[in-house]
């Protein structure tokens with residue numbers, strides 16, 4: 371079976387998360403943990419081959435960094451100079467459309483067209499499109515329309531009446547919200563082409579990210595805390611997936627704030643413990659989790675939250691069998707403009723002190739090989755440059771290894787990844803100066 375995964379904006383994290391889940395044994399997802407065969411990849415999408423079919427609906431719910439999951443239908447050879455439309459001129463015959471893409475389509479329906487650009491040579495850094503901010507050539511923007519019209523004409527000539535949905539605002543691909551709102555997967559299809567230099571993969575969308583549900587989990591919670599900041603649920607999910615905890619095991623967030631990581635962990639099937647030094651944060655967590663438990667039908671007794679200082683926690687965890695820690699510790703002040711070097715130095719010094727004590731505390735109750743997945747601040751200087759905490763030796767000295775977020779073997783193949791020198795990845799947002807560096811440690 372061949373699948374394409376359409377990657378989120380911070381695609382390095384999407385790929386890290388995808389491989390973390392697919393290459394681990396997971397009974398609930400029916401995954402045996404076999405290595406994944408990689409066929410193609412770009413910052414837009416990654417194509418893999420598996421022996422057994424994947425549980426795509428469950429995977430889509432599980433993976434915060436994946437926007438769509440597609441099934442590859444065919445591979446069409448193409449000359450480098452051919453446009454997508456030209457290469458596919460004879461491909462979309464009525465029989466192919468009916469059998470492969472619109473099997474369940476009856477009567478009046480709709481279909482959409484999306485194009486994803488791939489680099490076909492994984493070992494070479496891509497010449498173009500190696501960053502999502504780089505724009506494809508202007509002529510490429512016409513391709514979804516040309517392709518869509520070509521398919522529509524084929525269907526109309528065959529006597530079918532069908533509406534065509536095209537990407538908006540000069541995009542090459544449909545946003546998942548457009549796929550959902552137009553009921554493309556229920557009343558037709560989203561036909562995708564993943565275009566490389568010498569081949570085109572045609573694909574059909576199987577499932578898309580439930581953007582509404584992520585919004586609900588973020589904005590509809592009874593308590594929010596704009597001052598301390600909250601981690602986006604998608605990022606919380608990615609971090610939990612990097613923690614390698616097994617279904618039903620206990621995960622701790624010792625800086626839990628109003629409980630975002632706790633709620634996401636519950637949804638993924640973990641038992642969750644949350645603690646925070648701030649009483650009102652814990653009250654917020656309690657209120658939010660009560661709402662969440664009812665809304666998402668979480669069985670009782672799957673979590674507890676309490677007031678505690680992360681630097682003095684071990685005595686509370688002695689009987690808990692914590693399998694992993696996933697947390698967003700304090701990121702320091704929020705800045706409207708780039709902070710002074712002295713301010714950054716002060717924040718890093720405070721964090722070093724806090725985490726020296728905290729990681730020493732974790733070491734008292736975490737078993738060997740247990741992971742700690744944590745966000746630390748990284749200050750965004752330019753689009754690609756960040757001021758990071760210089761060394762993490764003060765943590766490794768306490769009996770932890772720093773884990774590459776993506777294995778060196780995979781990173782060597784995917785030259786376009788945006789990894790830091792120490793093998794971590796940074797989650798940033800356009801207008802934020804304080805970004806989150808996602809770091810994974812493993813207890814020795």
Ligand SMILES: C[S@@+](CC[C@H](N)C(=O)[O-])C[C@H]1O[C@@H](n2cnc3c(N)ncnc32)[C@H](O)[C@@H]1O
Pocket residue numbers: 598599600601624625626627628629630631645646647648651678679680681698699700701
């Ligand atoms: C960035 S917030 C975490 C937000 C959380 N991820 C969420 O989405 O709600 C950091 C939290 O760390 C807590 N904190 C700071 N120092 C602490 C300490 N020594 N022990 C425990 N919690 C602490 C703060 O009270 C704050 O709630």
